[in-house]
Structure formats: structure tokens, C-alpha cells
Amino acid sequence: MLTQLQQFKPDEITLLISQASDGNDGAMDQLMPIIYPDLKRIASGIRHKQMVVSRTMNTTSLVNEAWLKLNKYGIHAESRKHFFCIIAKAMRQIIVNAAVEKQRLKRKSNQVDMDVSEISSQSEASFMIKLNEILESIEQSHGRLAEVFHFKFFLGFSEQEIADTLEVNVRTIRRDWLTVKKIVQEIV
Numbered sequence: 625m626l627t628q629l630q631q632f633k634p635d636e637i638t639l640l641i642s643q644a645s646d647g648n649d650g651a652m653d654q655l656m657p658i659i660y661p662d663l664k665r666i667a668s669g670i671r672h673k674q675m676v677v678s679r680t681m682n683t684t685s686l687v688n689e690a691w692l693k694l695n696k697y698g699i700h701a702e703s704r705k706h707f708f709c710i711i712a713k714a715m716r717q718i719i720v721n722a723a724v725e726k727q728r729l730k731r732k733s734n735q736v737d738m739d740v741s742e743i744s745s746q747s748e749a750s751f752m753i754k755l756n757e758i759l760e761s762i763e764q765s766h767g768r769l770a771e772v773f774h775f776k777f778f779l780g781f782s783e784q785e786i787a788d789t790l791e792v793n794v795r796t797i798r799r800d801w802l803t804v805k806k807i808v809q810e811i812v
Contacts, residue, residue: 634704641707644699652695663687666708667715669780690714705789709771712778716756723752758808768792772800773808 637658643651667686693714701707763770771790775781783801787794 638704641699641701641704645701647698652699656691660687663690663711666711666779669778686715686718689718693718708779709774712774716759716774716778720752720756723750755808762804762807766804769800769804769807772797773804776801 637655640651640655640658644655664683664687667683667690690711694710699707699710701710759770759773762773768790772786775786775789776783781789783794783797787797790797
């Protein structure tokens, strides 16, 4: 995944992210077409490889929702790595919000909303909500573990790509992944 991002002038992407973080709307407009294919790959990875909940979610909708969220609240990224972490978190929040809404509607009535119907079952919605709670807890106490989880689970990065991005050894990433995976499995 990261190698595909690097094929398109990493310095240009980093510069546009920096300018967008400073409030330059023109930079946001220039950035989107450059990274859109990568955002679609990220969303597709979330949908197809990572979790059953998101398999019914539309890749394009997930990317567009995440981008709208970034535009609404602004980009405040310190680096390219940070920017893609923000994107992954935005996508996670969209999926979790859909899961929460699905549970709310199930308790309230049988009324179906088009956006919420993308989550196929109540147990999948419960899983996403529980996963989000776990990740929020891990983020507070073990920041790097949470980052490793985001990169691997939500973005589909390889261990080498994560190591390169976080500037640590691959063995460290393997240990972190096993640790965070064990934490998540024990709680879920």
C-alpha cells in the first residue's frame, strides 16, 4: 500500500497535506485527485479484507464520507503518516456510527434507513461498537499499539510498510501486532 503512495511524488503529497493543514482550500482540491485511488484501496481493504461488517458498505461512499468529514473539520496533519491515520480513523468512525445507528433503530422500530441498512446484522454492529471501545482504550495507554492496529487492520499495510512508516524495526511491529491482536481477541 505505502509503496503505491510513494509512486506519486511523495514530496508533492506531503507539501499539499502541509498546505491543507494550514487551511489552504486549494491544496485540499489538488490533494484529492492525487490520493483518491489510494483512499479507495484503503476503503476496499477495510471492506473486503478486514471485517465482515464493512463488506456490504460501498467503497466509494466510505471514501467520500471520510473526505467530507475531513473537509468539515479540517486537516491538522503533522505528516503524511499522520494524515493517513486520520483518514483511517475517519473511516472507522463512519463504520462505527453506522453500527450504533443500526442498533438504535433495531431497538426503536423496524424502520430501515438506506445508509444504516449497509450493516447486515446486529452482531456485526455490536462487534464494531466493541472494537471501537477497545481501540479507544488502547490509544490512551499504548499509542504505538493503536497505530500498528490502524495501519494493519484498517489500512491493510504490511509489517514492513508499518515499520518504515513508524521508523521502527519489523520485529517490533510483529511484537506490537501480536500484543494488540491478543488484547482485542481477549476482550471481543
